[in-house]
Amino acid sequence: MNILLTGGLGYIGSHLALGLLKNKKTKLTIVDDLSNAKLSTKNTIKYLSKKKFKFKKLDLKNKNKLQKLFKVGKFDLIFHLAGSKSVKESQINPKKYYENNVIGSINLLHAMIENNVKNIIFSSTATVYGLHKKNCYSENFSREPINTYGLTKKIIEDLLIDLKEKNQINTLILRYFNPAGCHISGLLGENPQGIPNNLYPYIIKIIKGEVKYLKIFGNNYKTKDGTGARDYIHIQDLVDAHLKCIKLVKKKSDIFNIGTGRPYTVLDIINSFKKYCNFKINYNFYSRREGDIDIYYNKISKAKKKLGWSAKRGLKEISQSTFNFAIKSK
Ligand code: WQD
Numbered sequence: 154m155n156i157l158l159t160g161g162l163g164y165i166g167s168h169l170a171l172g173l174l175k176n177k178k179t180k181l182t183i184v185d186d187l188s189n190a191k192l193s194t195k196n197t198i199k200y201l202s203k204k205k206f207k208f209k210k211l212d213l214k215n216k217n218k219l220q221k222l223f224k225v226g227k228f229d230l231i232f233h234l235a236g237s238k239s240v241k242e243s244q245i246n247p248k249k250y251y252e253n254n255v256i257g258s259i260n261l262l263h264a265m266i267e268n269n270v271k272n273i274i275f276s277s278t279a280t281v282y283g284l285h286k287k288n289c290y291s292e293n294f295s296r297e298p299i300n301t302y303g304l305t306k307k308i309i310e311d312l313l314i315d316l317k318e319k320n321q322i323n324t325l326i327l328r329y330f331n332p333a334g335c336h337i338s339g340l341l342g343e344n345p346q347g348i349p350n351n352l353y354p355y356i357i358k359i360i361k362g363e364v365k366y367l368k369i370f371g372n373n374y375k376t377k378d379g380t381g382a383r384d385y386i387h388i389q390d391l392v393d394a395h396l397k398c399i400k401l402v403k404k405k406s407d408i409f410n411i412g413t414g415r416p417y418t419v420l421d422i423i424n425s426f427k428k429y430c431n432f433k434i435n436y437n438f439y440s441r442r443e444g445d446i447d448i449y450y451n452k453i454s455k456a457k458k459k460l461g462w463s464a465k466r467g468l469k470e471i472s473q474s475t476f477n478f479a480i481k482s483k
Pocket of ligand 1: 419
């Protein structure tokens with residue numbers, strides 16, 4: 154099967170590339186604009202997979218380059234992971250998010266239709282839901298995103314749903330909760346340049362000794378210990394969910410929440426590194442971040458029933474793989 158993976162050198166994309174390359178029938182083309190990924194990750198994928206694949210540095214905003222790629226590619230399936238994903242940045246620079254996420258996706262869909270490529274699996278996010286009274290989010294919750302990042306993902310979902318209803322494409326939309334953890338080799342993980350916004354990449358900087366302590370944003374949330382609670386899903390479980398979609402996408406379009414159904418607080422995460430890695434994370438409490446909510450996690454029934462997938466890993470695997478990656482990438 155001829156697969157195009159957009160954003161394939163990123164944190165999630167690179168792990169998915171390894172999963173796809175395990176199938177010897179896969180002919181994989183990775184595109185990435187390298188705005189949030191390192192070219193060296195291409196060599197890491199080659200080293201770990203021992204397989205050949207094509208890579209092209211490509212910005213989805215470049216329609217001509219995209220058209221040329223599709224002319225030669227003859228793709229059967231698209232995994233669309235490329236996009237900007239910082240909530241904080243999206244609030245400061247919405248234009249970048251409309252261009253990268255929405256226009257980039259429109260160009261991709263245009264190229265698919267022009268070249269009669271039918272199947273697309275889209276990397277969406279639980280951030281599309283926004284705030285809800287209930288903490289356990291299911292796929293039929295209304296989508297009321299409270300930041301530009303979430304809004305762009307909702308817009309792309311709506312385009313996919315419209316094209317599917319017009320029988321132009323088949324699509325599976327995966328709404329990720331909080332991806333975490335690293336590849337078992339310790340050679341792939343989330344290691345953004347600069348000071349990360351997200352919790353786990355920040356903890357990686359602490360383990361590497363680049364920052365001294367964790368700033369915990371808020372300790373008066375309505376959770377068991379007052380710190381924010383999220384549904385952290387191991388990257389390998391996330392990859393397994395994508396691989397399950399390959400067969401299903403041709404048969405039935407659908408939308409799935411991808412999470413574990415088990416929320417953990419920031420203090421739970423800190424304790425997991427002590428318990429499973431014997432590593433103490435120092436921290437101080439700070440005021441809440443704007444837009445952060447107390448707790449949300451996934452209602453897991455639909456993916457379990459219709460995709461035949463559920464998460465197998467927990468905080469032990471997440472903390473140990475994160476610690477292993479941080480030590481190796483020192
Ligand atoms: C998790 C918890 C923070 C950093 C975001 C995006 C979401 C998805 C995942 C792409 C919260 C607390 C964090 C820190 C802290 N990304 N925290 N100190 O905000 O749940 O979700 O990333 O799809 O779309 O919104 O993840 O890791 O930033 O925060 O106390 O230095 O950790 O308050 O409770 P979030 P996060």
